[in-house]
Amino acid sequence: MVQKKQAVASLGLPTSLEESIWLELSGYSDIEQGLIAGVDEVGRGALFGPVVAAAVILPESAMPVLMAAKIKDSKKLSSSRRIQLAQQICALAIDWKIGFATIAEIDSINILQATLLAMKRSVLKLKVQPALCLIDGNQLVKDLLVPQQTIVKGDERSLTIASASIVAKVWRDDLLMRLASKYPMYDLERNKGYGSQRHLTALQHYGASPLHRRSFRPCQIQL
Numbered sequence: 760m761v762q763k764k765q766a767v768a769s770l771g772l773p774t775s776l777e778e779s780i781w782l783e784l785s786g787y788s789d790i791e792q793g794l795i796a797g798v799d800e801v802g803r804g805a806l807f808g809p810v811v812a813a814a815v816i817l818p819e820s821a822m823p824v825l826m827a828a829k830i831k832d833s834k835k836l837s838s839s840r841r842i843q844l845a846q847q848i849c850a851l852a853i854d855w856k857i858g859f860a861t862i863a864e865i866d867s868i869n870i871l872q873a874t875l876l877a878m879k880r881s882v883l884k885l886k887v888q889p890a891l892c893l894i895d896g897n898q899l900v901k902d903l904l905v906p907q908q909t910i911v912k913g914d915e916r917s918l919t920i921a922s923a924s925i926v927a928k929v930w931r932d933d934l935l936m937r938l939a940s941k942y943p944m945y946d947l948e949r950n951k952g953y954g955s956q957r958h959l960t961a962l963q964h965y966g967a968s969p970l971h972r973r974s975f976r977p978c979q980i981q982l
Contacts, residue, residue: 779922793890794853796905797919798882800874800895801927806962806978807945807952807971808935809859810870810881811879813927814885817919824873830921838932845929855923856884857930866974875900881923895920942968 776782782834800812817825828844837842849855858880868876881898882892887959891906913920932951941949944965946957961973964981971978 760821771831777780790936794887794969795919796882796885796889796892797917797921797923798878798892798894798900799914799920799924799927800877801924802952803874804954805952805972806954806958806967806975807942807947808887808931808938809861810865810874810877810925811814811857811931812874812881812967813855813857813923813932814878814881814889815848815855815919815926816853816885816887816924817848817851817922822918824851824921830918830925834924836925841929841932845926848926851874852922854887854924856881856886857927858882858884859931861921862970862972869974870972871898872913890902893917893920895924938970942970950967 774789782976783837787791794816795815796816798812798814800810802808802810802899828847830844830848858877860877860880865873879902881907882889882900882905883905889905891908892900892903894900894907895908895911895917897911899907899909909919910917914924915921935947935951939945945961945968946955948959949955952958959977962977966982967973967978973979
């Protein structure tokens, strides 16, 4: 599998071709007519709020459109551009769904397992069954019951994973903006739950809210 990944990395192909290349190199050439779901998460490193994943299935006809739109890692796009692209992706997609893991689940089973759980939930919600899931990162999703392939830095190398990254980011950012009015002291509208200096200072002063991840060290402050 390492050799396969190295081979793909050395191809230098446009992202719209990478899904078919991965299928061929991974032994899935027999499902060339099948649908591929890209799966990615956002919020894994945040101190506040759920970890969120998206699963996106794109038709072949959407590939050149989204390539022209310069789809890439959601973290490298402005907020307004992400929103615009998310709307375009969802309009073009055959199917897309959001899954998330709660703060209680994060604290109970750890952030890695909660992230994989959110990914699994996003795939299970799809109304259209994919023939293969491309998973961002190097961890397979346990008990997914759908063929899957991990891709390290998948949001940079796969159009479907990049699309899932954008959809998940926009969905979670919208949630955090709505929660910001309930917890104004943590500056959530700017940091989206991540550990900015103002967020950390607020934790020192006010302590953690019910939506902070108590298993994360900065949230374990005793007032």
